[in-house]
Amino acid sequence: MLRISQLCKIFTSGNGMEQTALDCVDLHVGPGDFVTIIGSNGAGKSTLLNAVAGVYGVEQGRIWIEGQDVTLWPEHRRAALIGRVFQDPMIGTAASMTIEENLAMALKRGCRPGLRFGVNQQNREHFQELLSLLDLGLENRLKEPVGLLSGGQRQALTLLMATVSSPKILLLDEHTAALDPKTAEQIGELTRKIVASRRLTALMVTHNLQDALEFGNRTLMMDRGNVILDVRNPRRAKMTVDDLLEQFASLRGKRLLDDRALLA
Amino acid sequence: MLWSALVGTIEQGLVYGIMALGVYLTFRVLDFPDLTVDGSFPLGAAVAAKIIADGGNPFWGVCLAIVAGCAAGLITGVLNAKLKISGLLSGILTMTALYSVNLRIMGRANIPLLRKPTVINWFGQYGLTPWMFFIVVLILTKLLLDTFLKTEVGFALRATGDNEQMPRSCGVSTDSMKLLGLSLSNALVALSGALVAQYQGFADVGMGIGTVVAGLASVIVGQALVRVNGLGWATLGAIVGSIVYRLAIFGALRLGLEPTDLRLITAVLVVIALSGPSLQSIWEKYLRGKDHAADIPTL
Numbered sequence A: 001m002l003r004i005s006q007l008c009k010i011f012t013s014g015n016g017m018e019q020t021a022l023d024c025v026d027l028h029v030g031p032g033d034f035v036t037i038i039g040s041n042g043a044g045k046s047t048l049l050n051a052v053a054g055v056y057g058v059e060q061g062r063i064w065i066e067g068q069d070v071t072l073w074p075e076h077r078r079a080a081l082i083g084r085v086f087q088d089p090m091i092g093t094a095a096s097m098t099i100e101e102n103l104a105m106a107l108k109r110g111c112r113p114g115l116r117f118g119v120n121q122q123n124r125e126h127f128q129e130l131l132s133l134l135d136l137g138l139e140n141r142l143k144e145p146v147g148l149l150s151g152g153q154r155q156a157l158t159l160l161m162a163t164v165s166s167p168k169i170l171l172l173d174e175h176t177a178a179l180d181p182k183t184a185e186q187i188g189e190l191t192r193k194i195v196a197s198r199r200l201t202a203l204m205v206t207h208n209l210q211d212a213l214e215f216g217n218r219t220l221m222m223d224r225g226n227v228i229l230d231v232r233n234p235r236r237a238k239m240t241v242d243d244l245l246e247q248f249a250s251l252r253g254k255r256l257l258d259d260r261a262l263l264a
Numbered sequence B: 001m002l003w004s005a006l007v008g009t010i011e012q013g014l015v016y017g018i019m020a021l022g023v024y025l026t027f028r029v030l031d032f033p034d035l036t037v038d039g040s041f042p043l044g045a046a047v048a049a050k051i052i053a054d055g056g057n058p059f060w061g062v063c064l065a066i067v068a069g070c071a072a073g074l075i076t077g078v079l080n081a082k083l084k085i086s087g088l089l090s091g092i093l094t095m096t097a098l099y100s101v102n103l104r105i106m107g108r109a110n111i112p113l114l115r116k117p118t119v120i121n122w123f124g125q126y127g128l129t130p131w132m133f134f135i136v137v138l139i140l141t142k143l144l145l146d147t148f149l150k151t152e153v154g155f156a157l158r159a160t161g162d163n164e165q166m167p168r169s170c171g172v173s174t175d176s177m178k179l180l181g182l183s184l185s186n187a188l189v190a191l192s193g194a195l196v197a198q199y200q201g202f203a204d205v206g207m208g209i210g211t212v213v214a215g216l217a218s219v220i221v222g223q224a225l226v227r228v229n230g231l232g233w234a235t236l237g238a239i240v241g242s243i244v245y246r247l248a249i250f251g252a253l254r255l256g257l258e259p260t261d262l263r264l265i266t267a268v269l270v271v272i273a274l275s276g277p278s279l280q281s282i283w284e285k286y287l288r289g290k291d292h293a294a295d296i297p298t299l
Ligand SMILES: Nc1ncnc2c1ncn2[C@@H]1O[C@H](COP(=O)(O)OP(=O)(O)OP(=O)(O)O)[C@@H](O)[C@H]1O
Pocket: A011, A012, A013, A019, A020, A021, A039, A040, A041, A042, A043, A044, A045, A046, A047, A048
């Protein structure tokens, strides 16, 4: 479904300093895989997701989605194949537009916008059905601007928007990190539900090691631009958070006093 | 006397209202501070006046003016979206270049259109007074714009002005949307310029100075007066704002202000309107600062 080969991303700062954010990453994600990604700050997790989404070009390597080489596609073209939810709940939706307008744009993902009306009655019924799955009462607020929703509600809406047109790949970058614990848990449950019911292929970055093991069927650990650990079920099913930490310490080659703090 | 002066003022408000709709499209919908307007407004006037003065069909002149405005907006869009020049500077560059272009088109600094056939005269034959004609054009433009903003492309345009990441992750090229929005907006501005030239009976290279600020003042005044949310209301606000703005100028002149002072007053008005929120927060910060000692940090 997603294949990445020898992917390198180097950022050059204003004073010419080079920072290797991705160091020749190889990755193959099969259809229906739900991969969680962990790693310390600056490990390159977001960079990996951004490179797949096409936010920026890469120095080296290729990216295939469903067999198509998308390495040179601009971000908006790749969006036809990719759904995304960001850490910041404000980014995934347009605040001044109504819930139905936001959803309508998500539904047309990948089609060239035309001069037809953006929403029609048929859409509305569909949207109401979809929103009622969220169980947040949003199905009765179709015509309200998204700016009036809470962060958690917006994130739920973003998740719905990212998945409504059944993308080939769903990219989740710490999408519950900015929410309070209870809301984060709700969004997590929702993620699980949607990914399962639509059989999506997903990559989810998280700093919560427990979540990393509980979500999905495969876990990657990244460090300094490399994937240093890649475990799948059933081996993963038997792992605990402490196992992960131990792995991290030994793979990194040195004992760190507090790996838990570093990873989390 | 006063009555006919008032009618004239309202006519001005209407015909400049088309320009205000263009400014609304960039400044409010696309969130793009487009200064091209100061150049595309006289561009529209220059193109129409040149064609009419040369004995051409005034309708043809208006059409070409619209196309020219489109092209001007497109250039600003390319400078910004493709060449990555800042939005403000892109507009200033196009506007500056257009000054020379407009002089080239006109061949001199001023083209009089007295006793020439204009679209306004043409409709006049059928008993349509200028204000009736302007109202028809304005309402048609407003309805078209409102409808456009409800289409898929309209959604994409609005989303681009709201939060660029969202349309991009929905598969919309935000660059194309900026090009589209800028060309539509400047087409409206040039249309307004073409009609103003025919209404006042001349085109002048200097007639564009202050257009953006006047348009912005109209949009802001309209927003303050028409406080209903929703697309149709916002465009209505721009129109109402344009009329009120012209009436305010009319009033200021009658109070004895010099016409040359008007730009200063308009600029100050816009500054006050735009800085309202920040002035308020500065004031609140000041108040909070005063009893800071009593503050106990809380979670
Ligand atoms: N736009 C950018 N410009 C310059 N450097 C960047 C940019 N984005 C990321 N980097 C650098 O690339 C490296 C990897 O960053 P990345 O954001 O991928 O880390 P991450 O694993 O997502 O970390 P976190 O857990 O903090 O989100 C870091 O050293 C960062 O400083």
